[in-house]
Amino acid sequence: MRFCKSCVTPSTRPDLDFGPDGVCDACKTAEAKHGHGPHAIDWTKRAKDFAELVERSRGASSSGYDCIIPVSGGKDSTWQVHVAKNVYGLRPLCLCFEPTLPTAVGRENLENLNRLGVDLLHVKRNPLVYERMIIEGFKRVGDMEWANHIGIWTLPFRFAVAFDIPLIIWGEGRMEFAGNFWIGEKNQREMDEDFINNFACLNGLRAEDLVGADTGIGLGDISMYTMPTREQLARVSGNKGCTAVFLGFFFNWDARAQVDYIEKNLNWGRRVDRVETTYTDFEKLDCLSMNLHDYVKYCKFGYGRAADDASRDVRHGYIDREEAVRLVERWDGRYPQASVAAFCDKFKMSRQEFDSICDGFTSRAIFETKDGSFVRDIDRSLVMKKQWVEGRRNP
Ligand SMILES: [Zn+2]
Structure with a gap:
């Protein structure tokens, strides 16, 4: 194990690479974000790309929603809603997958997000199945949040198909913490099935692996923890398909500045x-x-x-x-x-x-x-x- 010379992240972090100068690629990405180095990011161009994506989706859905925003009571959710609704004038459908051990402040922030003037679906997943999955994830791959991660990643795609919505807007993405520099731009920008399989902290365990007599989990129990088919996704909004993107790819993400903003202006706590x-x-x-x-x-x-x-x-x-x-x-x-x-x-x-x-x-x-x-x-x-x-x- 060695540590980055610039930050304090060790080389044991999955998917993180170090350059010959001993600096990790998350730090190199940060340099590019701040407009330095040979790979400096052109934020004006990326904002334009985002605006085009938004226009492609605006009014395209038969459900009347322009995008899905996966939310919790965390800071990113309120920022995502702010950007989509207040800055771009979109009509989002917010989707909350019930957390494992929700906190009071998280609940208050979720209520507050609702009162920003958006529809919010709070999905109270089957707790019996979910809790069995939590224990299995903890015992099998050492991650008690495995079932939560897989649920929050796949559920928005399920609802995109059900509500015919062509755009899913995620928050931060990989740009802030993990290795990006050597992976393709697509995985920094978009969330899809390949991303879920390769980068979503699932430790090689799939929901299907939990089906069996020993767990008491049946195939029907895990449908919302699996992706819709590629064909189903391609048919969304008159064959526009469904694109899921990270805001952190298109805008210069700065968590502290965003927290200050939503606390001051949007009542986030x-x-x-x-x-x-x-x-x-x-x-x-x-x-x-x-x-x-x-x-x-x-x-x-x-x-x-x-x-x-x-x-x-x-x-x-x-x-x-x-x-x-x-x-x-x-x-x-x-x-x-x-x-x-x-x-x-x-x-x-x-x-x-x-x-x-x-x-x-x-x-x-x-x-x-x-x-x-x-x-x-x-x-x-x-x-x-x-x-x-x-x-x-x-x-
Ligand atoms: Zn670093």
Whole structure:
């Protein structure tokens, strides 16, 4: 494991590459975003491309909606609605896939988003099937948010077909955190079946893999966790087809500036304290289970949400690398007590069982062990080996 010389992301991050200069490709993308380097992005041209896409979809649907916006109570949802409705005058159909462990502030933000003057469908998926999928995802691939991820990615396509809507508008996309520089532009711009299979954190597990007598899940139970056929998608809006795009590809995404805007102008609310796995009060605040997803990510790869946030803040010039290292050492990978307790309560699991599943996915190369078990501080946090702590300080 080595660390980027510019941010604090390690090479263990899936789909992230490092250049010969020791800088990760998310940082190189940030450079291009800020208009520097040989691949500087022409934002005027991209905004024009977006406007053309919008005009192609405006009024095209027999349902009367111009686009679908997948939403939660997070910051991106309100920004997406703002851009689509207030800036481009579109009539969106907002779609919320019920989160695993929703928070009060997330619920308030979702109510508020509704009151921006949009139709909102809140999909209360079958909880019995969903909860079985959550446990299976956790045990099989070490991700309790696997079922949520697959649901939020596939459901908008299902509704695009059902409501005959040719455009789906996503938020941030891959541009901010993951490797982009060496992948095709299409995967930065568009969400499709290939994207879901290759880049959507699904760890090679498909919904179909869960069907069976042992899980009690039938083929009919998982239809909304699978994509419509390519033919169905191609027929949308008089054969216009359905295109799903990331706003972050077309506009110079800056989460902090956008949060300031929606807080000031659109009544969006932060947490009063920080999010459990990081130092910020605005990332992943709508679902406690996302904290667990970030915690297991730390167990597997040695970086969590605080490292993501600090790396993003460095790339946008809000902090320098020294401060990022301090923030990560202070907050990254702390055992998320409250989120674990909420998860164990909901899923009738003991904390010992929860920890033992996590241990099965925790890296022995990254964390200290003693007599075959992982060393934990008294607050239950794992102990990163000194060489990596040192490597992060001096990449
Ligand atoms: Zn970097």
